[in-house]
Amino acid sequence: MAEWSSRKTRSARGARSGMIQKTRRWWAAHIAGAALFALAGPVPAGQAGAAEEARAWIQRMNHAVVNQNYDGVLRQRFGERSEVYRIIHRMKDGEMVERVISTDRSGYQQKRKGARWAEFRPEQKRVIVQTRHRSFGYLPALNGLDRFSARWYDIRDLGRAQLLGRDVRVIHIDPRDDLRYGYRFWLDAESALPLKFQRTTLDGKVLKEIAFISPPALPASIADGELMVDVDARNFLWLSWDQFTPMHNPKLPRAYVVRGELLPAGYRSRIFNSPEEEANAKGPRARFIVSDGISWADVFIAPAGAEVGNFSVADGPLASYQLRLDDVRVVVVGEMPLATAKQIAEAVRPE
Secondary structure, eight states: OTTTBSSOOOOOOOOHHHHHSOOHHHHHHOOOOHHHHHHTOOOOHHHHHHHHHHHHHHHHHHHHHHHSOEEEEEEEEETTEEEEEEEEEEEETTEEEEEEEESSSSOOEEEEETTEEEEEETTTTEEEEEEOOOSOOSSOOOTTOOGGGGGTEEEEEEEEEEETTEEEEEEEEEESSTTSOEEEEEEETTTOOEEEEEEEOTTOOEEEEEEESSOOBOOSOOOGGGGSBOOOOTTOEEEEHHHHSOSBOTTSSSOEEEOGGGSOTTOEEEOOSOHHHHHTOSSSBOEEEEESSSSEEEEEEEEOOTTOOOEEEEETTEEEEEEEETTEEEEEEEESOHHHHHHHHHTEEEO
16 A cells, blocks of 8 residues: 555455445535427527637646646535645646645545545544546546537636636536536636636536635646655555445346436436446446536445335435335435436336
8 A cells, every 4th residue: 555655554344334434525525408409599609609618618627637737725615514625636657646635634635546546534544445437536527528518508608707816717517407517617727727616506506616725836746755645544444445336246136227218318328348348247237327428427236135225315516316126226426416316316227
């Protein structure tokens, strides 16, 4: 574990209950259809040009949050809660390394190195590790944004503004229905990094906000020591989230699929594995991604014990919905309305 922490650590196995008891920070870390679009009629040329400009800014942001070096302090407002973190992000030789540190003196930290992510919880003496294949880290990239996104979102460039003494570009991606949440970005005009962004409802309510307290530094290089976790994790319990949410699970009694015709309008199931990987998998697929290109949900399928029933919770923009389907449980987690998560869970069917 040397690449994760400056202290010596040891691994340990934990019980399933340890994985279920997630803290609020994990939830904060990692839970109108086409007819409406047609009725809206043709988009005026000026509006179409503004949408193209907005998409161009988002593409710049997508590149910046991954490929630039930055070091800054940001405040996250999630529901009624507010927390402050320092984020150190480096891209070097094609590998992303990122460290997120709480400023509340609890010692809580996250680290991402390539596809490997770890969350250090000193108060619980636990470390959660997970494989993450998404290209971006703590600050989001909207890689699925394209021309078809206009069916479900009103994408607008609101022009220039000032924030933290910097020139910024204000971009709104507002939902056209109540099946999804939107984004609002304040992008630094020079770096294209989001100095502030929000998740918003159809009526404009802000559910989540992440904003830098001051403009982040953009160093040409970041030393390895700045990215080392300074938590003494000796005697901590190291738990693998991948162990409890495998991509394929031979313990599933049968194969399941996400039925596209049952999904909310605009959403579809996505599988990023190659056909060869799927063909050589040991057991039925147990994880899916469902997305409309901007909003994403993880779908987990696992054998269910007798005590498992339906369960749902919403916290800020994050929804989690659990559905019992015969002898398995289906869990959907994503930043979306709870009703959307429920409909996604109900779209899972035996193959």
